[in-house]
Amino acid sequence: MERRSLGAAALAVGAVGLGCMPMSWAYSASQQRGDRALRAVHAALDVGVDLLDTADMYGPFTNELLVGRALKGRRSEAFVSTKCGLLVGDQHIVANGRPGYVRRACDASLRRLQTDVIDLYQLHRADPEVPVEETWGAMAELVGAGKVRALGLCAVGARASRRRGARMHDGTIRQLERVQQVFPVSAVQAELSVWSPQALESLLPWCADRGVGFLAAMPLGNGFLTGTLTPGQGFEPEDLRARHPRFTAEMMAANQPLVVGLRRVAERHGATPAQVALAWVLHQGPQVVPVPGTKRADWAVENAGAAGLTLTERDLAEIDRLPAPRESWD
Numbered sequence: 085m086e087r088r089s090l091g092a093a094a095l096a097v098g099a100v101g102l103g104c105m106p107m108s109w110a111y112s113a114s115q116q117r118g119d120r121a122l123r124a125v126h127a128a129l130d131v132g133v134d135l136l137d138t139a140d141m142y143g144p145f146t147n148e149l150l151v152g153r154a155l156k157g158r159r160s161e162a163f164v165s166t167k168c169g170l171l172v173g174d175q176h177i178v179a180n181g182r183p184g185y186v187r188r189a190c191d192a193s194l195r196r197l198q199t200d201v202i203d204l205y206q207l208h209r210a211d212p213e214v215p216v217e218e219t220w221g222a223m224a225e226l227v228g229a230g231k232v233r234a235l236g237l238c239a240v241g242a243r244a245s246r247r248r249g250a251r252m253h254d255g256t257i258r259q260l261e262r263v264q265q266v267f268p269v270s271a272v273q274a275e276l277s278v279w280s281p282q283a284l285e286s287l288l289p290w291c292a293d294r295g296v297g298f299l300a301a302m303p304l305g306n307g308f309l310t311g312t313l314t315p316g317q318g319f320e321p322e323d324l325r326a327r328h329p330r331f332t333a334e335m336m337a338a339n340q341p342l343v344v345g346l347r348r349v350a351e352r353h354g355a356t357p358a359q360v361a362l363a364w365v366l367h368q369g370p371q372v373v374p375v376p377g378t379k380r381a382d383w384a385v386e387n388a389g390a391a392g393l394t395l396t397e398r399d400l401a402e403i404d405r406l407p408a409p410r411e412s413w414d
Contacts (some may be wrong), residue, residue, distance in 0.1 A: 100362055100388050101135030101165075101299065102128045103377030108146040112291050120379060125154035127381035131388045137273075137299065137375045139167035139208060140193050141177070148196035156198065165204040165271075165299070166193050167238065169211065169219070181211030183222035190226050206236035206270055207263075214392050216259055224267035235267060236299070239274035239287065253287035260290065271297035273375070276368065279305045279360050279409035281340055284368060292369055303365045303374035304358055304387075308336065311343045311357040338410045345406040347397045355389075360389035364403055 107121035125136065136155075138147045148166060155162055168189040172176050193202060205223060210216040226232040239256040253274065258267055272291050276283045280302065291298045304310055306325055316333035319326040329335060346357035353360070358376070365374040376387045395403075 085196075097375060099135065099172065100133060100366070100391050101137055101373050101375040102133050102153055102384060102387075103246075103301070103375045104136055104138045104147055105142045106377040106379050108143050119151050120381075122154050123381040124379060124384045125151065126158075128384040128388060129158055131385050133384065134161060135163045135165060135299075135373060135375065137165045138197075139170075139206075140170050140189055140196075141167070141170045141208065144172040145196060148193055152196050152198035159199055162204045164197060164199065165206060165236070166197065166202055167206040167208040168223075169208040169350060170194070172197060178212075179209045179211040179215040181207070181216065181219035183218055186219060186222040187226070190231055191277075192224075201230065201231045203204060204234050204236050205232040206238055206271070206273060208238050209240065210259055216262055220263040220266045227267070234270035236271035236273060236297075237263065237269055238301075239272065239283075251286050252282045253285070256287060257290055263342045266296075269294075269296050271299055273299040273301050274365055275302045276300035276365055276372070276374075277305050278309060278337060278364055278406070279302045288372070291371060296371065298369065298372045300365045300368075300372055300374040304361055304376045306330070308339065309343060309346060309357060309361040311347055315340065335410055341407045342409060345403065349395070349402060352399070353393060355393055356386060358383075358386060359390040359393050360395070360399075362387060363393040363395050364400070366390065367395055367400065 097125050102125065104125070107124065136151055138151050140148055142148070151164070155164070168186055169179055169181055169229075171180050190202070190205065194200065205226060207219060207223065211219060220235070223232070223235050227235065237256070237260060239253060240259065256272070256274065260272065263269060270288065274283045274287055276288070276298070277300070288298055306328075307313055308330070313336065315336035319331065325331040343357055346360045350357050350360045362374050362376060365372060378387065
């Protein structure tokens, strides 16, 4: 598969990554089994998916341990991306961007991942108590030490970045401009999907203008765009969707026309709604890599197949005409 260099990073072009978070955190705890997760990672690697995205906070820690187990004997086949900067406690998550903590967090991630280098190390969230330049400087030192190959930044939360009259990602772009003065940004991770296209407005153009990779988080809308979820079906208590306004029965029913439209396009190609949703994300630019999360090997293989799906002008126009998603979560 064609690859291109992003600073010290190398991300696949026209490829789909694998988000590992659902394998051990945040979604349907009763379905999280180590053997199933290992099969999913191996199946993804077998069909050429090499970007594996995780974070120390997922679990916490269990997700990196799982990825480390999966990569035994296969490390050379994978581009490993993990994150630091968030600590998980009982009923709360806090940011920690102190340089000393960043160094310790990296060493701990290396141990859990059973590797001597992290391909892409991302700042999950900036610490409001620490200048982001200090945190980024500590991360840059890790590159100099050979522990990390490239650095990335995750977009700040939508609510945190909104001001009157401001665009959703203005806060992230301000952070990017600051850290770029310290050390090059190789990749940015932010939500991008058919039902959440806001990154197209300013954040993705910022990346494209500077040759920065873009990891599209939640490209399947937390599972909604796959067409496998039913309005009112309910979620397990620990599933993050159980408390999310997007996933009330009313909102899921209101946004069903999006799934119907994706399914209509998919039927013309002999594909699935998920593959069409991912192909739409891939169409947004050569530096865009969607990172759908899954726990199952068959879905990992299905998602990877989106890289071979080319949407026609008719398809793209039809998707553009779909009703705007209801955005009560804003």
